[in-house]
Every structure is written in structure tokens, then in C-alpha cells.
Amino acid sequence: MSKVETVGRPANFIRNIINDDLANHKHEMVHTRFPPEPNGYLHIGHAKSICLNFGLAEDYQGQCNLRFDDTNPSKEDMEYVDSIKKDVAWLGFEWAGDIRYSSNYFDQFYGYACELIEKGLAYVCFLNAEESREFRGTLREAGKNSPHRDSSPAENLDLFAKMKNGDLKEGECVLRAKIDMTSSFMCLRDPTLYRVRFETHHQTGDKWCIYPMYDFAHCISDAIENITHSLCTLEFQDNRRLYDWVLDNLNDFNKPDRPHQYEFSRLNLEYTVMSKRKLHQLVDDNLVSGWDDPRMPTISGLRRRGYTAAALRDFAERIGISKVDSMTGMDILEAVIRDDLNKIAPRTMAVMDPIKVVIENYEGECESIQAPIHPQNEAMGKREIFFGKELYIDRADFAEVAPNGKYQRLALDKEVRLRNAYIVKAVRADTDAEGNFTTIYCTYDPETLGKNPADGRKVKGVIHFVEASKALPAVFRIYDRLFSVENPVKADDFESVLNTDSLAVKQGFVEPGLANSEAEKAYQFEREGYFCRDNQSGDVQVYNRTVALRDTWGTK
RNA sequence: AGGGCUGUAGCCAAGCGGUAAGGCAUCUGGUUUUGAUCCAGUGUACCGCAGGUUCGAAUCCUGCCAGCCCUGCCA
Numbered sequence: 001m002s003k004v005e006t007v008g009r010p011a012n013f014i015r016n017i018i019n020d021d022l023a024n025h026k027h028e029m030v031h032t033r034f035p036p037e038p039n040g041y042l043h044i045g046h047a048k049s050i051c052l053n054f055g056l057a058e059d060y061q062g063q064c065n066l067r068f069d070d071t072n073p074s075k076e077d078m079e080y081v082d083s084i085k086k087d088v089a090w091l092g093f094e095w096a097g098d099i100r101y102s103s104n105y106f107d108q109f110y111g112y113a114c115e116l117i118e119k120g121l122a123y124v125c126f127l128n129a130e131e132s133r134e135f136r137g138t139l140r141e142a143g144k145n146s147p148h149r150d151s152s153p154a155e156n157l158d159l160f161a162k163m164k165n166g167d168l169k170e171g172e173c174v175l176r177a178k179i180d181m182t183s184s185f186m187c188l189r190d191p192t193l194y195r196v197r198f199e200t201h202h203q204t205g206d207k208w209c210i211y212p213m214y215d216f217a218h219c220i221s222d223a224i225e226n227i228t229h230s231l232c233t234l235e236f237q238d239n240r241r242l243y244d245w246v247l248d249n250l251n252d253f254n255k256p257d258r259p260h261q262y263e264f265s266r267l268n269l270e271y272t273v274m275s276k277r278k279l280h281q282l283v284d285d286n287l288v289s290g291w292d293d294p295r296m297p298t299i300s301g302l303r304r305r306g307y308t309a310a311a312l313r314d315f316a317e318r319i320g321i322s323k324v325d326s327m328t329g330m331d332i333l334e335a336v337i338r339d340d341l342n343k344i345a346p347r348t349m350a351v352m353d354p355i356k357v358v359i360e361n362y363e364g365e366c367e368s369i370q371a372p373i374h375p376q377n378e379a380m381g382k383r384e385i386f387f388g389k390e391l392y393i394d395r396a397d398f399a400e401v402a403p404n405g406k407y408q409r410l411a412l413d414k415e416v417r418l419r420n421a422y423i424v425k426a427v428r429a430d431t432d433a434e435g436n437f438t439t440i441y442c443t444y445d446p447e448t449l450g451k452n453p454a455d456g457r458k459v460k461g462v463i464h465f466v467e468a469s470k471a472l473p474a475v476f477r478i479y480d481r482l483f484s485v486e487n488p489v490k491a492d493d494f495e496s497v498l499n500t501d502s503l504a505v506k507q508g509f510v511e512p513g514l515a516n517s518e519a520e521k522a523y524q525f526e527r528e529g530y531f532c533r534d535n536q537s538g539d540v541q542v543y544n545r546t547v548a549l550r551d552t553w554g555t556k
Numbered sequence: 557a558g559g560g561c562u563g564u565a566g567c568c569a570a571g572c573g574g575u576a577a578g579g580c581a582u583c584u585g586g587u588u589u590u591g592a593u594c595c596a597g598u599g600u601a602c603c604g605c606a607g608g609u610u611c612g613a614a615u616c617c618u619g620c621c622a623g624c625c626c627u628g629c630c631a
Contacts, residue, residue, distance in 0.1 A: 010578075011570060037631055072630065129629060138627055140558050174629050184559035186627050195629040214631050237560055238626050263561085265624095270567090276631095318579055320569050322562090325624050329567050332580050342593060349590095376593065408591060417589050452589085462589050526590045553591045 009059060012321040014052070014262055018060065018229060027228040027257055030062030034088065034095075035102075035218065037069045038080035038202075040276035041291040041298045042087045044312065044333075045267040051316035052264070053231060054093040065225055066095035070103050071217045073201040081202070083291070087299040092309045102217045103203040105224055109212045110164065112220055112250050113175060113193060117156045121249055122193060123149055124159035126173045135181070136189050142182035143189045149178060163196055166209045170196045175210075179245060187242050191215060219243040222259040223252070230259045233266040234323060267319070268327045271481035271499075272297045273488050287498060288482075294534075294544050295482045295502050305479065306522055306532035306546030311340040327487065334547050341522045341530040341546065346373045346380065349419060349464040350525040350543070352476045352508040354392035356468065359424065361443045362389045366467055369449070371420040383513050386467035387421045392509055397463040398440055400429065408461035410440070416461040419526055423448040423459050464526050471509035474541035477534070478504040510541060522546065 009015075021027045032053040036046065057064035066088055070076050085099065116122035125148045127135060137143030151159075160175055162168050175194035183189055193216040198209050219242075222230045230243075240261045247253040268274060273282075274297060282288050282296070291298050294305035302312065314336040319328055366388025373380040393410065402411045410416045415425045424442040432438050447454060484499040491497040510525075517523065519535035529548035533541070 016572090035631095039631085069631070075630075132629075133627075136627055138558090141627095142558095143627085171629070176629095184626095186559085189627085192629050197629085211629095213629080218631085232631095234561070235625055236631090239631095241560090265562085318568075320579090322569065324562060324569085326568065329580075332568070335580055338592090347590080375588090375590080406591085419589060421589090423589095448589095450589085459589090461591085464590075524590085524592085527592075528590090529592095549590075549592045551591075 009055065009317055010320055012264075013323070014056070014229070014231065014264065014321055017262060018056065021228070022060075029228070030056055030060040031064070031096075031226055031228045032056050032062070032231060033065040033067050033100075033222065033225060033227050035067045035069045035221075036084050037072070037075070038077060038084060039072075039075040040080060040280055041083050041300055043274055043276075043279065043296075043298045044269065044302060044315075045274045045297075046087075047091060047299055047312050048267045048316050048319065049231070049233075050088060050091055050093060051313055052321055054095075055313075055316070056229070057096075062228075063096035064093070065097070065100050065227070067100035067102065067221060067225070068203075069214070069218065069221075070101050070201070070203060071212050071214060073197060073199040073211065076202060078202050083300065090303065090309055091299070091312060100221075100225065101203050102212075102221050103201060105217070105221055106204060106208055106212070108224065109217055109220060110210075112252075113160065113212075113216070114157060115250060116177065116193075117160060117175075118153050119249065120153055120178065122175055122177050123151055123156045124163065124173050125149070125176045125190075128171065132174075136186070137181070139186070145181050146176070146190065149190070160194075163194065163210050164208075166198070168196055170198055172196065177216075177242075177245070179242075185238050185241050187215065187238050188245070191242060215239055215242045216246060219246050219259070219261075220250070220253070223247055223250075227259040228257070230261045232261060232263055234263045234325070235266075236261065237263050263323065264321045265323055265325055268325075268487075269297060269333070270327055270329050270486045271483045271488075273483070273494060275489075278489075278494060281495070285495065287495060294477070295479055297482075303520060304535055305544055306341075306520065306530060307337055308340050308344075308522070311337040314340065330481065337530070337547050338550060341524065343377075345522040345524040345530055346383070347371075347375065347524050347526050348383070348511050348514060349385070349466055350474065350476070350508060350510040350514075350528065350531070351392045351394050351464070351466050351471075352478075352506045352525075352528065353395040354508050355395045355398060355437055356439045357391040357393050357424075357465070358439060358441050359389050359391070359444050360427070360441050365389060366469055369421060383511075385420055385511055385513070386470045387418070388467045388469060390468035391418070391465045392468055392471060393418075393440070393463055393465045395437070398426070398429070398437060409463055410442075410461070414461075415445075415457075415459045416463055417448075417459050418444075419462050419464045421449060421465070422446065423453065462527075464528075466509045466511055468509075470512045472512055472515060472541055474508060474510045474514075474543060475537075476506040476508060476531070476543050476545065478506060478545045480504075510543070514541070517541075524549075 034053045054064045125146045135144045174192045176190045179188045292300035370382040371385045397409045422444045424444045429437045430439045488494040517533045519533045530546040531543040
């Protein structure tokens with residue numbers, strides 16, 4: 001039955017279910033939804049879910065809705081709905097029709113709650129929160145029935161109307177489903193359906209003072225929107241019994257083609273945290289610069305860091321979908337962004353820890369050189385760089401004497417190729433009082449521009465540089481993992497295990513061609529890594545390192 | 557004797573009774589004006605463990621072990 005292959009993306013258990021459902025004509029199309037609560041910014045775990053839901057809709061020529069699950073006005077805010085819309089669109093997905101809100105259906109929810117009351121399946125309960133907890137029992141012991149459990153439908157209808165009209169106080173009572181106080185599923189022990197909240201809602205204003213709970217609102221919202229496959233994470237597996245109970249007890253939805261819930265495992269990434277609560281805390285405690293700090297696993301943070309939507313979608317595809325509790329390594333995330341940027345990023349040179357070089361035998365001041373924008377893609381054209389009497393190279397690319405035979409950089413009396421330019425040889429170096437090199441004096445071979453030495457001598461090393469008089473000063477932000485341990489959640493206090501070196505700031509120079517570089521556009525600083533101009537730095541040249549180049553040096 | 561799930565190489569993950577895909581990482585060569593890219597090659601995975609059914613089991617059955625989730629008027 002699961003033999004209907006969908007080309008393109010890898011198989012997973014949800015695709016198998018969909019293939020079966022389509023083959024059996026349980027559904028004639030696929031309709032999914034992405035249902036975030038607007039109480040925080042989206043992170044890469046949400047990106048996994050977005051790619052799953054929208055990807056399924058694309059592959060099966062179905063539809064995917066974007067629905068804000070806004071049933072709790074005390075935690076939600078328009079700032080979050082705006083950022084979520086932006087992030088989903090940025091990832092490259094189009095939702096079906098208008099944006100939906102669970103709050104669009106508040107009137108219908110009220111009607112369905114009344115239907116349950118009329119059927120004797122829901123009641124208004126006056127136990128307070130603490131009593132309610134006591135009556136619920138424990139994992140090992142059955143709960144006890146509420147004293148209000150057997151009041152009549154007429155009485156409950158009246159009470160529920162009073163709740164709605166604001167005649168009952170917040171916390172005084174709730175509407176509960178009448179299911180089974182002895183169930184081994186805690187969520188079936190007469191769960192709360194509605195609570196009283198005198199709060200202004202970002203969509204419905206002050207119209208309501210009762211708000212539905214997730215378990216009641218979500219399944220009905222799915223059913224109203226004709227969702228076929230309602231995908232969520234593993235912790236909702238028990239809740240599925242309640243999802244089914246609600247729909248099965250409502251006349252409008254008790255039919256074979258109603259939505260069904262399936263659960264997959266959420267994304268855990270090494271060296272970071274993925275819960276909105278913890279991300280909120282990092283922002284509130286000023287441990288990062290905001291939700292879009294480039295070290296954050298948020299979509300806005302990754303975007304500012306220089307990640308592309310294509311890379312994130314590739315990431316989602318490569319990690320797959322399953323029900324296994326897993327911890328994904330950073331290596332996959334780094335692999336996808338390198339793959340993407342390697343293809344599209346223009347090459348440039350930047351020196352982040354400059355040391356001055358004087359070419360002693362150079363006549364004149366400086367000359368222009370045409371360098372490829374991408375050595376493997378000629379179609380990207382050329383850029384103008386400069387070479388002259390004074391240059392900058394990176395401090396790490398010079399040593400007085402080569403430390404070992406594998407050393408391929410500049411050393412006294414040793415030749416090296418300056419990338420895109422000439423072969424130079426170091427003759428001497430000045431040092432300051434502390435012994436740090438201040439200036440390196442070299443000679444260059446004028447016959448080696450664009451060609452190897454005519455005498456056949458081999459120069460293996462290549463280092464990058466920028467010509468001093470035309471160089472643009474720039475600031476570089478070098479990011480590292482946010483936490484110092486693989487799984488910060490395991491620490492007693494996750495903030496205590498933050499990586500104190502997650503950001504290093506350097507001052508140096510970039511090629512003049514970068515004068516008008518765009519924010520969020522990727523550049524490869526050759527031999528260093530992929531960078532992008534920060535999207536909040538204004539006129540100052542500030543570059544965020546997206547990811548370093550792969551470095552197998554030392555292993556070879 | 558509470559319930560719901562999950563266990564396939566270092567990590568992610570296909571597989572659904574016919575003799576273990578793929579990706580990442582690793583390692584080895586080759587190309588290279590990026591120690592990058594690219595190309596070629598590279599893995600004895602007691603398929604959590606132990607029994608059983610079968611001509612044949614990662615796939616079916618039984619028992620066990622380990623991990624995750626569930627006692628919000630959060631989602």
C-alpha cells in the first residue's frame with residue numbers, strides 16, 4: 001500500500017500514511033497546516049515543521065494553511081504574529097488563502113461547546129485550581145468525580161452563558177469535558193475546555209472573556225479548515241485521544257474524512273536550546289542582543305547570521321522525519337549552508353587581523369587586477385582588486401620560520417602566492433617591543449601574475465591580502481556555538497553553561513569592491529569563510545561570519 | 557503490574573518476511589592561484605537484549621532492558 005513513491009524527497013512514515021490514505025480514498029487531497037502560537041519568534045525547529053507541512057502540500061499538490069493558534073491572550077502579541085508571517089514567507093512558502101486565526105472560530109467553538117453540554121458531555125465546574133488538581137488523582141491513582149459533574153445540561157447551558165457574559169469571576173469556574181476520571185490518559189480526566197479570562201485579545205479585542213483551551217480549539221479548527229493530516233510533535237501523543245474524542249462527539253465532524261493527528265519528533269540541535277521559554281529567557285536576561293542575535297537558533301537569527309532559506313529547506317530535508325528522540329549535530333547545519341553558499345557566494349578577500357607588508361622592489365604605488373568573482377563559475381564575471389607597494393595580510397599567515405614541513409604560508413626567505421596576484425618572498429620583518437611583527441618586507445616576482453614561474457619552481461602556498469591604500473576598514477564578528485556543552489538542557493542552570501567566547505570582534509580591511517555590499521547577501525572571504533553584511537549596522541562595514549570554510553588542515 | 561511512544565554505523569535516517577539505501581562526519585588518493593571546492597575510493601552496523609515462529613526475521617510473536625513524554629484554568 002505504501003508503494004506509491006513520491007519523487008524528490010526522502011520517504012518517511014507520514015508520507016507512507018498519506019500514500020495509504022490517498023490510495024484508500026480516505027482523503028482525495030492533502031491539506032495541512034502550520035499552527036504557531038504567536039508567543040515568541042520562530043526557531044529552526046519550527047522551520048522543520050514548516051518545511052514538512054508546506055512541503056507535503058507542494059509535493060501532493062495540496063494546500064497548507066498558516067493558522068495562528070491564539071487561544072491564550074495573556075501570552076500572545078502582534079509583534080510575534082508579524083515576525084512569524086515574515087519568517088514563513090522568507091522561507092519561501094505560500095499559505096493557502098488568508099491567514100487564519102483560531103480566534104476566527106470563537107463563535108463556532110462556543111456553539112460546539114454548547115452541543116457537548118446538551119449531550120451531557122460537558123459541565124461547568126466550580127472546583128478551584130488546587131481542588132481540581134487534588135481531584136485529578138495521580139499517574140498511579142484514579143481521580144475523583146467533581147461534585148458538579150452531574151448537573152443538568154440546562155443548568156450547565158445557563159452557567160456557561162454566564163461565563164461568557166462575564167457574570168462569573170476569573171478562576172471561579174471552568175467548562176470541563178465529562179470523560180473519565182479514571183483514565184490512564186491524564187488528559188482524559190475531565191479536561192478543561194474553557195476558562196474565564198478578562199483580557200484584551202490581539203484579534204478579538206474585548207469581545208470575549210472566556211477562551212477555549214488548546215485541546216478543544218485545535219482539533220475543531222483543523223476540522224473547520226478541512227485539514228486532512230494534522231502534524232505535531234511527540235509530546236501531543238496522549239492528547240490525540242482527546243483530539244479524537246472531541247471530533248467524534250460533534251455531529252459536524254464525526255465522519256471518516258475528518259482530520260487525524262500524527263506526531264513526529266521535534267528537532268534538538270547540539271550546543272543550543274530550542275524551547276521558546278528558554279529563548280525568551282536569553283533575550284530577557286540580555287544574554288543575547290535579541291531574538292535575531294546571529295547566535296540564536298531563531299529563523300531571524302539565522303537569517304541575520306547569513307543562512308539562506310534554501311539551506312534551511314535543505315537542512316529539513318536532510319534530517320528527515322521520524323519518531324525517534326534525536327539530537328542533531330551542528331555538522332549537518334554547517335554542511336547545508338556551505339553547500340549553498342559555495343555555489344552562490346561571490347569571492348572576495350578580507351584581512352581580519354592585519355599586518356602590513358611592504359613590497360620593496362615594487363615601482364609606483366598600485367595597479368588594478370581583474371580577479372574572478374567565482375573561480376568555478378566564469379559566468380559570474382570579474383571584479384577589480386588592487387596590488388601595490390603596501391598591502392595587508394593576516395597575522396596568522398606569517399611566521400619567521402616555518403614550524404614544520406607542511407607549512408604553506410609566508411616565512412622569511414620563503415615564497416608564497418598572493419591570491420589573484422603575484423608570488424612574493426619575505427626578506428625581513430620589524431617587530432615591536434613585545435616582539436610582535438609590525439611590518440614584513442618582501443620582494444615580488446613581476447613575471448608571476450596569472451602564471452607560474454617560468455623557471456619551473458613550485459610555489460604551493462597561497463595567502464590572501466588587500467592593497468593598503470584602497471582597503472576599506474571593516475569590523476568582523478566571529479560567531480561560535482552559543483553553549484559550551486552539547487545538551488544545555490541537561491545542565492542545572494542552562495545559562496551557566498553559555499559559551500563565553502561565542503562572539504569575537506575583529507578589526508581589519510576588506511576589498512574596495514565591498515563598499516556597497518548588501519545586508520544578508522553572502523560573500524566568501526577567501527580562505528576564511530562565508531560572511532554577510534550585518535542587517536543592522538548602517539554605514540559601518542560590519543560583517544557577520546556565517547560559517548568558516550571546511551578545515552581539514554592538520555588531519556592531512 | 558499506571559499509560560503513551562521510541563531503540564538500524566559517531567550523528568540523522570530508509571527499510572514493513574527474501575538476506576542492511578542515502579546524507580553528514582571520518583579516512584585514503586587525484587585535481588586545484590582558497591590547506592576550500594570538485595572527483596574517485598573508504599564502514600564486519602551481534603538492526604537494544606534474550607527466546608520463539610519460519611526454508612528464510614531488522615521486519616511476525618513473547619519476555620526483558622534503556623531513553624523520552626503525560627498529574628496547566630499553557631501550547
